[in-house]
Amino acid sequence: MSDETNDDNSAQIKTTTTPESASPEADPNVIKWGIIAVIVGVVTGSIVNMGLILIGPTVIPLPEGVDNSTMESLQAGMDLMGPKDFLFPYLAHALGTLVGAFF
Numbered sequence: 574m575s576d577e578t579n580d581d582n583s584a585q586i587k588t589t590t591t592p593e594s595a596s597p598e599a600d601p602n603v604i605k606w607g608i609i610a611v612i613v614g615v616v617t618g619s620i621v622n623m624g625l626i627l628i629g630p631t632v633i634p635l636p637e638g639v640d641n642s643t644m645e646s647l648q649a650g651m652d653l654m655g656p657k658d659f660l661f662p663y664l665a666h667a668l669g670t671l672v673g674a675f676f
Contacts, residue, residue, distance in 0.1 A: 618673020
């Protein structure tokens with residue numbers, strides 16, 4: 574009786590195999606398209622990031638006396654800046670990363 578139980582259990586065990594189409598060796602274009610996708614993601618993320626950084630001061634101007642072209646003027650004007658002045662750099666980095674990740 575115990576032999577019958579063992580035979581039934583062994584019949585229920587199935588081996589799983591990976592289909593050939595799931596392995597990268599089956600399609601040599603997978604690696605090529607992966608590399609292209611990474612490059613496109615980096616480029617589009619960078620474009621979104623830089624676009625928002627350039628548009629930011631036009632939408633929310635910097636306080637009077639702050640010039641972001643030199644490090645010294647930017648450091649001196651940090652006390653004049655509020656949270657709204659950091660909105661576009663934050664959005665640029667967040668949305669640039671988000672857009673780049675979708676590619």
